[in-house]
Amino acid sequence: MWDQRYADKDYVYGTEPNDFLREYAGQIKGPVLSLAEGEGRNAVYLASLGLDVLGVDSSAVGLQKAQALATSKQLTIQTEVVDLADFMPASNLYGSVVSISAHLPSVIRHRLYPLIEQSLKPGGLLILEAYAEEQLERETGGPKDIDMLMSLEKIQTEWPTLTPVVLQEVTRNIVEGKFHTGEACVIQFIGQKPL
Structure with missing residues (x-):
């Protein structure tokens, strides 16, 4: 499904980084692991800040576009095709x-x-x-399966050892290509691993 979606000649989620990511980019330290990176908009943005980035995704088509986007901006990112169902990230590596x-x-x-x-x-x-x-009731993006959507409670349950720096549910206008456009309800979380 993702290879088909990313086969579009356009960048279906745009080429600009996510607004929440951009807002807190000054706190991000490398190296960075970016999950479900897709067409590369977030990884390329982080690379433009001088960070080493590995973007992983199940779609080789999406990651080819990510590399093309990086090249067009004279930047370098690392990409790897992975299935997050069995992905094994390196321990104690990422900032x-x-x-x-x-x-x-x-x-x-x-x-x-x-x-x-x-x-x-x-x-x-x-x-x-x-x-x-x-967001399930809205037509502005996101999966139509409540199990795949997030809540504050899910965050607290599923990330029990991270200290919340930001944890909020907000409604905001999202403009990220043709599949994420319009007023949407999102969960935003920044969690810090204890020192």
Whole structure:
């Protein structure tokens, strides 16, 4: 499905970074792991700040576009085609992990999230924005499966060892290509791994 979606000649989620990521970019330390990176807009933005970035995604088509976007801006990013259902990130390596619209079934989250926590260095940050459960009724983006949508309670349950720096549910106008456009309800979370 993702290879088909990304086969569009246009960047279907745009080429500009996510607004929440941009707002807190000054706190992000490298190296950075970006989950479900897709066409590269967030990884390329972080690389423009001088950060080393690895973007992982299940779509080789999306990551080819990510590399093309980086090249067009004379930047370098690392990419790797992975299935997040069995992805094993390196432990104690990343200064930050970025999860922007990485909507996963709970069975995958429950396996992956503890590994993501282990992959962060002490003091490292997780930066996450995902559509909230309340988004289910809207037609402005996000999966149509409540299990894949987030809530404040899910964040607190699924990231129990990270100290919340930001944890909020907000309604905001999103303009990210043709699939994420309009007023939307999202969960925003920045969690810090204890030192």
